[in-house]
Structures are given as C-alpha cells and as structure tokens.
Amino acid sequence: MKVPKPKNMTALAPFLxxxxxxVIYVGVAIATGQTQYLTAENLLGxxxxxxxxxxxxxxxxxxxxxASIDLSVANLISxxxxxxxxxxxxxxxxxxxxVAAVLAVGVVVGLxxxxxxxxxxxxxxxxxxxxxxxxxxxxxxxxxxxAGEVPEAFQVFAYGQVGGISISLIFLIGLTIAxxxxxxxxxxxxxxxxxxxxxxxAKLAGMRTTRVVIMAHVICSVCATIxxxxxxSRLRSxxxxxxxxxxxxxxxxxxxxxxxxxxxxxxGGVWGTLMGVMIFSLIDSIFxxxxxxxxxxxxxxxxxxxxxxxxxxxxxxxxxx
Amino acid sequence: MMPRLKQMNPVFLVLILLFAAIAxxxxxxxxxxxxxxxxxxxxxxxILAVGQLYVINSGGFDLSAGALVTLTVIGSSILLDGxxxxxxxxxxxxxxxxxxxxxxNALVVSWxxxxxxxxxxxxxxxxxxIALTWSGGxxxxxxxxxxxxxxxxxxxxxxxxxxxxxxxxxxVVVCAAMWWLMHRTNYGKRLVAMGDNPKAAMLAGxxxxxxxxxxxxMSSVSAVIAGILLGGxxxxxxDVGVGLELQAITAAVIGGAQLLxxxxxxxxxxxxxxxxxxMFTLLNILGFPKPVRDVxxxxxxxxxxxxxxxxxxRSGG
Numbered sequence: 198m199k200v201p202k203p204k205n206m207t208a209l210a211p212f213l214x215x216x217x218x219x220v221i222y223v224g225v226a227i228a229t230g231q232t233q234y235l236t237a238e239n240l241l242g243x244x245x246x247x248x249x250x251x252x253x254x255x256x257x258x259x260x261x262x263x264a265s266i267d268l269s270v271a272n273l274i275s276x277x278x279x280x281x282x283x284x285x286x287x288x289x290x291x292x293x294x295x296v297a298a299v300l301a302v303g304v305v306v307g308l309x310x311x312x313x314x315x316x317x318x319x320x321x322x323x324x325x326x327x328x329x330x331x332x333x334x335x336x337x338x339x340x341x342x343x344a345g346e347v348p349e350a351f352q353v354f355a356y357g358q359v360g361g362i363s364i365s366l367i368f369l370i371g372l373t374i375a376x377x378x379x380x381x382x383x384x385x386x387x388x389x390x391x392x393x394x395x396x397x398x399a400k401l402a403g404m405r406t407t408r409v410v411i412m413a414h415v416i417c418s419v420c421a422t423i424x425x426x427x428x429x430s431r432l433r434s435x436x437x438x439x440x441x442x443x444x445x446x447x448x449x450x451x452x453x454x455x456x457x458x459x460x461x462x463x464x465g466g467v468w469g470t471l472m473g474v475m476i477f478s479l480i481d482s483i484f485x486x487x488x489x490x491x492x493x494x495x496x497x498x499x500x501x502x503x504x505x506x507x508x509x510x511x512x513x514x515x516x517x518x
Numbered sequence: 519m520m521p522r523l524k525q526m527n528p529v530f531l532v533l534i535l536l537f538a539a540i541a542x543x544x545x546x547x548x549x550x551x552x553x554x555x556x557x558x559x560x561x562x563x564x565i566l567a568v569g570q571l572y573v574i575n576s577g578g579f580d581l582s583a584g585a586l587v588t589l590t591v592i593g594s595s596i597l598l599d600g601x602x603x604x605x606x607x608x609x610x611x612x613x614x615x616x617x618x619x620x621x622x623n624a625l626v627v628s629w630x631x632x633x634x635x636x637x638x639x640x641x642x643x644x645x646x647x648i649a650l651t652w653s654g655g656x657x658x659x660x661x662x663x664x665x666x667x668x669x670x671x672x673x674x675x676x677x678x679x680x681x682x683x684x685x686x687x688x689x690v691v692v693c694a695a696m697w698w699l700m701h702r703t704n705y706g707k708r709l710v711a712m713g714d715n716p717k718a719a720m721l722a723g724x725x726x727x728x729x730x731x732x733x734x735x736m737s738s739v740s741a742v743i744a745g746i747l748l749g750g751x752x753x754x755x756x757d758v759g760v761g762l763e764l765q766a767i768t769a770a771v772i773g774g775a776q777l778l779x780x781x782x783x784x785x786x787x788x789x790x791x792x793x794x795x796x797m798f799t800l801l802n803i804l805g806f807p808k809p810v811r812d813v814x815x816x817x818x819x820x821x822x823x824x825x826x827x828x829x830x831x832r833s834g835g
Contacts, residue, residue: 317824320777322579322635326764327820334812447639460633492655495647503640507630 210509211457211472218479225487234486241366247478248355248365249274249424249431250448251471254456255369255376256420257449258470259413262380263393264462265314265321267414270421270449271440272332273306277425278435279336282345289348299422306332307418311411329446336437343434355431365427369471372420376467389413394463421445452477455505476505528825529773529789536796543803550680554672558751560795561689562587562744566762567769567791568696569740571782574767574775575700576733577713578627578634582641583741583766586619587759589649590745595659595754596652602662609665609746616742619645620735627734628727642763649756657754669750685747692743696736697784709733710781768815769794772822776830793818 226234233239244251253270260267277299284295306328313324357364380386391399392409400406424445429435440446456473458465480501484494537547546552566583573580590612597608619641626637673682700706708729711719720726741759748758773790775782797818798811 313820313824317820318827319820319823323771323777323819323823326767327816330764330812330816330819334809334814334816337809337812338807447643451636451639454636460636490651492647492651495650496644497647499640499642499644499647502643503626503630503632503637506632506636506640507626510631510633 211455211469211476214455214505214508215472215476215479218476218483222479222483222486225483229486229488231486234482241362243478243482244369244475245363245366246481247474248369249428249443250445250452250477251369251474252372252424252427253421253445254449254452254470254474255372255467256417256424257453258376258456258458258465258467259389259420260321260417261450261453261458261460262389262462262465263410263413264396264460265410265413266325266450266460267310267417267421268322268325268446269306269310269328269332270417270424271444271446272329272336273303273418273421274425274428274440274443274445275435275437276302276332276336276440277422278429278432278439279340279344279437280435281426281429282343282347282435285345285347285351287346287348289350292348292351296426299426300419303419303422304415307415308411310418311407311414314414315407315410333441340437343436345434347429347433347435352430352433355427372423373467373471380466385409385412390463392462448477451502451506454509455502457509459509527774527783527786527789528829529786529793529822532772533789533793533796536793536800540796540800540803543800547799554679554681554683554686556795556799557689558669558683558685560792561683561685562747563762563765563769563795564689564788564791565692565740565747566744566766567773567787568693568784569737569744570763570766571770571773571775571784571787572696572700572709572733572736573634574770574777575709575713575782576730577716578730578733579638579767579777580623580734580737581635581638581763582619582623582645583737583744584759584762584764585642585645585649586616586738586741587745587748587762588756589615589645589759590742591749591754591758592649592653592657592756594665594746594749595657595661598659598662598665600660600662602664605662605665612742612746613739616738617735620738621731623738624727624731624734628730653756655756657756659754661749661754665746666750669747669752671750685751688743688747692740693784693788696740699736700784705729705732713781765794765815766791768819768822771819771826774822774826776826790822 223235226232253274257267257270280302281295281299284298285291310325310328313319314321353364355365359367380389388399388404388409391402391404392406396406425440428439432439452473453465453470454460454473455476456465456469456471458469480498484497489497540547547556566587570580570583593615594608594612597611598604623634623638623641626632627634667684668688669685671684673684674680676682700709708719708724711722712724712726712729716726744762745759752758769791770782770787771777771790772793773782773786773788775787794815797814801810801814
C-alpha cells in the first residue's frame, strides 16, 4: 500500500473529516425525519453558534504554530468580558475606551506569556497555566456575579445582521482571511512557520526567534480578548465564569489540532482551524438532532477528540510524549 | 558541606520556611492535632502528585486524574448508597476502573501516537461525562462509615504523637511503595530513560509501551486512592476533583520535576505537595480570600520552573 505524502494529507484530512461530519449530519437529519435542519440558513447558523470558540481558536493556531500553547485563553476571555461590561456600564460613550482597555489587557497578557516563555525559558504549558491561575484568582477575588452592563449599541456585535448574515459571522470569516493573508504572504507570517518548524535553524538563519514567539502569543491573547468582547455583547453583561464554562482553553486546542495544525509546530493553518470549529459544531448538532443526552454527549465528545487526533498522529511515526 | 547544601533541592528549604511561618502565626500547628490535620489534608494531593510524577518522568501529562477523583467519589457513593457490607468490593471495583483508565491512556498514547496532553484531555472529558451521566448531574447516594474510615478516622491515644489520621498512614504506605518502584527498581531507571530520550531508550531495549502503561496506571490508581480519601473527609460532590490534576502537576514541578522528561524524585514531589498545602494554609491563616490561592499557585508554579531552569543551567546539567 502506498502511503500518501504527508503534505497532501495535512491539507486534505480536516476537509475529509468535515465532509464525514456533514454526511453524518445529513444522514441523521433524514433518518430521524427532521429535514428542517438541512436549510442553508441552518448550516450557516452552525458556525454562528461557535463564534467565540472560532475567534479564540484562530488565536490559538498562532501559539500552536510556533510549537507553543496557550492555556490562559479561557480565563482571559472571562477577564475581558467582565472588564468590558464594567467599563461600559450601559453607557454607549464608554464603548471605545472599554474596547481599547480590553485589547490593551490582551496585549499585556500576551507579552507577559511570551516574555516568560522566551526570557526565562519556562515551558509554555506551565507559563500559561500559571497565567491562567493568576487571572482566575484576580477575577474571582474581585467579581462573583454578572458585572456591569453592555449598551444596546454594543450588542450589535453579537446580534446585528448585514444582508441576512450575522455581523459576528462576517467578523469571524474576515478574521480568518486576515490571519491567512498574514501567515501566507507576509514576512512575520512566514517567520512563524520557520520558528515553529525548527527554532534552532531559524535562529542560525539570523531570525529573532524570541520576537516571533512573543508576537504569536500577543496575537493569541488579543484574539481571546476579542472573544470575550463578543461574549459580553451576546450575554449583555460579563460574568467571571463564562470562559471557564465554555472550556475555551482545551476546546480551542482541540479544534486547532483537529484542523490539522501539528502540536509540534510549523505545520497547519487557520482554514483548518475554521474547519475544526465547524466539525465541532456539526458534532454538537448531530447529537442534538439525534436526541443524545447532554451528559452522554460529553462522553462521545471526549472520544471523538482523541479519535480525530489519532487520525493525524497515526501517519507520523515519530515517538512522542 | 557547602557544596552538598547547594546541591540540595531548594523545595525542602522553602518547606521549612513555610512551616516556620505557619508555626509562628498559629501555634496550633505545633500541636499533634494541628500538624496531623495538616498532613491529612495534604495526603490526597501528595498521593496524586507522586502518581503524576510517574507520567511526567515518562515524558507526558495526565490531565484525567482530577476527573477520575470525581468519578471515584460519585461512583462509590452511588454503588454503595450507605451499604457498609459492599465497601470492599466497591473499592476493588474502583481500583480496577483506575487500572483500566491508566491502560487506556497509555495505549492511546503508545498505539495511536496521540500526544498525552490530548489523550488524557479526552479521557478527562469522557470521565466527567460518565460521572455526570451516572449521577444525573447532582450527588446521589451515600458513603457508609467504613468507606469514610480511610479519609476521616483518627487513631487516638497514641504515645508521643497522640493522634494519627488513617489518611496519613495511607499516604505514607502508598508513597513509600511508589518511592520504591521509582528509585529502587530497574523499572524506575527505564522510566527515566524513556522520559529523557524515548528513541535512545528504545534502542537500549526499554519496552516503551509496557513502561508507559505502568506509569499511567500508577497515576490513575493514585487518583482513585486520593478519591477514596477525599470521599472520606470532604464528602460527596460533583466538583471534588476539579483542578486537582493541575495541583498535582504544580506540586511535582515545585519539587523540581522537569516537564517532558524525567528528573523528578518522589521525595521532592511530596515536599512540593506539602509546600502547596502549606501555602494554602498560610494564606488561610493570614485571612486572604480563597481566590488568592489561585494567584499564588500560579506565581509559585512559574517561579519554581524559572528557578529550576536557572539551577540547571548554572550546574551545566
């Protein structure tokens, strides 16, 4: 049997997984006689339910591409949502300062993550786990319930529509295109692949690898804060548990990996991640249509994450941890 | 003498300083009731951390440990429902479940080549799904007194130490067994060799799959034991295990374990667990609200890694 070239597989595998998920979705909908789920509107709505995960996962893709990882995104989402809604307090004139403040927090958190990883040579899992604990602690020491209020004008981010398509969905796709252009056509973008693929070679080639790592972490954290802004807009107020409840740290890693980006860095991209997000929401809808119990859903989810990663891992014969 | 002192793991020094601070602030902890109660509370984390150390030394992570603790507590309480005569077989069933979880984790990593962080993350989600499905989302059932014996019972009227919690005996026995396996057998050497460089270890004849299976089983079984202790003194709840896997990893890292490749010792890991518990106790005495624990845990986690890296570079290791 001929083994397909890894390069082709990387591009193809998430697409095949997505196709399989769509086929199962359609099959289950027809089998249970619920064909109302098969409209184009419904299929678009699938992605619409995972905007926050999608934005976070686009950022996480950058961290994973440089062979790093960010476990602090979930708590950063909570911080961002609570901060935005408390600064706004229902006052539309405070929207701009709130967004600026939240994005600044994202930049600072990303900078600290990147600096701890590069300057102190701390394993990224530990560095961002520590950051996650610090953010969570600071947050729960200050807030224990919904804080502030988002003015109606800001709810447009989550609920507004342009030509029948929700603004948030357009934003997610725009973000994906921007990230793709950045990674594919700019120098800093290609540096990310070089550093992730082989940091020593990149360093010897004269690249400032620490800057690339820090940049990737800043992008990742800023995306998480944008996801927090979206959730604040959607829930009309920020709550200190929304990031944790959504398990955005682990789920964003899972969809990035399912989308074909290697945890060892240097391979993959944002379109795969977007497909990973779609696969996740399709799985969710399949369970909903099939009427699977909410808790049993979680069991199947765990199995599917592992199975999907195994599909990629099987072709790599490297011994990994 | 001086070079010896320099080589000593700083975690022991930190532990002594923390104990001193606690003793000065609250003399209660100098009495047997005080320090024994402290050790009792530290027992589950110490056991979990040493189990986690096996997986860390093998070059991986076990994120499923906390969910397994929850499943142990919830499952035992539903299976037993107050029936004291069933305690022994339920404990055996739970330990058996731990073995199955450990073997499954290891085989997914070894056969399917899934990175351990993803494999055990999937296991974590699956196990908490099982616990929620089984219980219907709220704690059910009831743990009989003889099950809670391990976590709650105190042997009283002893000479010198006066009281001795059974949980502390369990901790000492389990940790001693795991110390022996890690530091006094060929298995321990194979484990560290595999964590250091799996390819070299394989070429040197280390059976990677078998070595990994034992490491993950040690972690899962220690999670079940920690669950039995926690069920004893903390009672039944659906979030009893939440975050424990991170505390276990933190404890191992404080003890100087190097992620993605062996070096950690059982003694230093237990000290790491005690440092973590002492830190929580200290914050409690000082009257800080609970969330501050998280901040402090995060800060010491990062600084432990920074210090370990600095020491390693300086010693040329």
